[in-house]
Amino acid sequence: MSKATKPLSIERILQNxxxxxxxxxxxxxxxxxxxxxxxxCEDPDEVFLTEGLTLEVEGVEGVWPFCDKAYxxxxxxxxxxxxxxxxxxxxxxxxLPDPLRARDVQPVGRLDVETTGLLLLTDDGQCIHVLTSPxxxxxxxxxATLAEAADQSLCDKLLAGVLLxxxxxxxxxxxxxxxxxxxxxxxxxxxxxxxxxxMIAAAGNHVNALQRTAIGDLVLPEDLAPxxxxxxxxxxxxxxxxxPR
Numbered sequence: 001m002s003k004a005t006k007p008l009s010i011e012r013i014l015q016n017x018x019x020x021x022x023x024x025x026x027x028x029x030x031x032x033x034x035x036x037x038x039x040x041c042e043d044p045d046e047v048f049l050t051e052g053l054t055l056e057v058e059g060v061e062g063v064w065p066f067c068d069k070a071y072x073x074x075x076x077x078x079x080x081x082x083x084x085x086x087x088x089x090x091x092x093x094x095x096l097p098d099p100l101r102a103r104d105v106q107p108v109g110r111l112d113v114e115t116t117g118l119l120l121l122t123d124d125g126q127c128i129h130v131l132t133s134p135x136x137x138x139x140x141x142x143x144a145t146l147a148e149a150a151d152q153s154l155c156d157k158l159l160a161g162v163l164l165x166x167x168x169x170x171x172x173x174x175x176x177x178x179x180x181x182x183x184x185x186x187x188x189x190x191x192x193x194x195x196x197x198x199m200i201a202a203a204g205n206h207v208n209a210l211q212r213t214a215i216g217d218l219v220l221p222e223d224l225a226p227x228x229x230x231x232x233x234x235x236x237x238x239x240x241x242x243x244p245r
Contacts, residue, residue: 010036011044016068018102019057033058057099069124069244070105071237072096073218076119077226082110089113095227096121108132109191117142117212118220120232120240127242131215137189138241139174141214142196147206149181154203158186162202164195171199185213216241 008016014025014034026044028034034041035056036048076082080092084106093101100121108120109132122128131138146154155178161170175187186196197207213220218239224230234244 018099071232074229082107145209157203
């Protein structure tokens with residue numbers, strides 16, 4: 001029997017999901033604060049099959065699917081740092097509930113403070129490595145609001161390759177198109193510091209606003225507001241370029 005289908009006590013399940021030490025988890029259950037598969041559970045030793053188990057804790061809206069590893073999609077707003085030790089702005093982790101922070105989820109790569117959009121977070125170290133490694137060349141799509149009106153020549157320069165400061169070789173966009181004269185969509189597979197902003201500057205324009213809209217085939221949901229997050233299942237992670245174990 002796999003770990004994902006192993007029957008466990010509700011107390012152990014809550015601890016696994018990051019809801020605190022076993023003593024605290026027992027208190028949550030005995031206080032009637034835990035709903036498992038749609039029914040209130042008041043016995044910390046009650047056993048559940050973890051396959052397909054859903055949890056609702058302390059009236060928090062939404063459910064907590066049981067998972068050995070957490071995969072989260074966040075619509076990052078402006079003004080947050082992708083760091084567990086932020087220096088000048090709050091961390092994106094502050095947008096997540098305590099149990100997920102207790103699980104030590106981390107951003108998969110980084111978006112700078114001003115950049116918004118699709119950000120993945122997980123406690124799966126191998127997933128982070130695969131999705132951020134240049135070796136795997138996972139495509140990332142960005143939508144840039146330009147400082148100056150542009151034409152096709154800007155895309156042509158970015159597709160041909162531009163030379164960034166402190167780089168020895170030119171770097172090219174994998175795909176590029178103008179949505180309108182002030183909005184550009186660009187796909188890259190590298191992850192260099194401020195890469196999209198620097199590439200557009202090197203091509204003769206500048207970025208006023210930047211949003212990441214996709215990683216692999218995983219697209220930022222239109223109905224997910226800035227600062228909101230959602231669980232990802234195996235289908236979502238396959239689209240992002242990672243096959244959960």
